[in-house]
Amino acid sequence: MQVLVFEAEIRANTAADEPDAPPVYIVNDIDDELTPPLEFYYSNLMWHGEGVPAPDHENLQGCNCVGPCDPASKTCACVKRQRKYWEGGSNGFIYDSNGKLREHQYPIFECNMNCGCSEDCPNRVIQNGRQSDVFIAICKTANKGWGVFAGHKKIPTNTYIGIYAGEYLTDSEGEVRGSQYNKFGRTYLFDLDFWFLNDGDEERKVKYCVDAYHAGNNHSCNPNCVINACYINEPNIDKPLLVIFTCRDVEPFEELCFSYFGRLDDDTGMTTKPDKDDAVYVTCQCGAPDCRGTIWR
Numbered sequence: 001m002q003v004l005v006f007e008a009e010i011r012a013n014t015a016a017d018e019p020d021a022p023p024v025y026i027v028n029d030i031d032d033e034l035t036p037p038l039e040f041y042y043s044n045l046m047w048h049g050e051g052v053p054a055p056d057h058e059n060l061q062g063c064n065c066v067g068p069c070d071p072a073s074k075t076c077a078c079v080k081r082q083r084k085y086w087e088g089g090s091n092g093f094i095y096d097s098n099g100k101l102r103e104h105q106y107p108i109f110e111c112n113m114n115c116g117c118s119e120d121c122p123n124r125v126i127q128n129g130r131q132s133d134v135f136i137a138i139c140k141t142a143n144k145g146w147g148v149f150a151g152h153k154k155i156p157t158n159t160y161i162g163i164y165a166g167e168y169l170t171d172s173e174g175e176v177r178g179s180q181y182n183k184f185g186r187t188y189l190f191d192l193d194f195w196f197l198n199d200g201d202e203e204r205k206v207k208y209c210v211d212a213y214h215a216g217n218n219h220s221c222n223p224n225c226v227i228n229a230c231y232i233n234e235p236n237i238d239k240p241l242l243v244i245f246t247c248r249d250v251e252p253f254e255e256l257c258f259s260y261f262g263r264l265d266d267d268t269g270m271t272t273k274p275d276k277d278d279a280v281y282v283t284c285q286c287g288a289p290d291c292r293g294t295i296w297r
Helices: 002-014 077-085 171-183
Strands: 025-027 046-048 136-140 146-150 160-163 166-170 189-191 208-211 225-231 241-246
Touching (some): 002 025, 166 171, 171 189
Parallel strands (some): 046 166
Antiparallel strands (some): 136 146, 225 241
């Protein structure tokens, strides 16, 4: 019964923003712990901590397209916005015709609530949620606690998985929480420090981070997922939504993981460098052939 209640709660939390997604199931073949801890909260929603401004929807620029946007358009405001930040922007949107992400190192600018285009616009992927052919489960692992796994079907590369949901925090509050989390070996703070936010200013300081303490994923030194910056109903460039896409094909029942270190060509990743005696300096259990040995370097 406890498992059914937990699964029902997940469905209730995500029904509005991904109505076509298949159910998320809880699986434990390791021990007799029935569900993840009650503090775990599966959601695609974001909260705003003290000092973090809410989205300014009145100043959110939308397009004036009628029907689905044309990626080759010279006038679509959303195409123009994407081209500004993506070197391959001559292709229009950063999604292909199947809704797969073309490249991972650039920000995603989707059409938004103020756009005139239709709901079937090819530039509305994340806002439509995980699709009916993407099955996932929350499973207990032998050495890493609970993790998110692919279901019984392979998930193709560049497929949208979900949102790195949590609470937007000011950088100063993130530093306070991070130092506390590190002491007992758990941190899910992610700096919003993507390369494009510097805009030529190498001295720019991080303004915000995301605390996903209640809804985190496991780390791998050889990940099959990547976290990307995305903007939908948020005009503030300093507050991207963190979204998860696969970066290679994921086999059935394979764990979905990303690197806490960020991409090799990017400084983006988990925040708050631990002290040498903090509990997060434990042996990494990812099992990758090129494992770094510890969660933190």
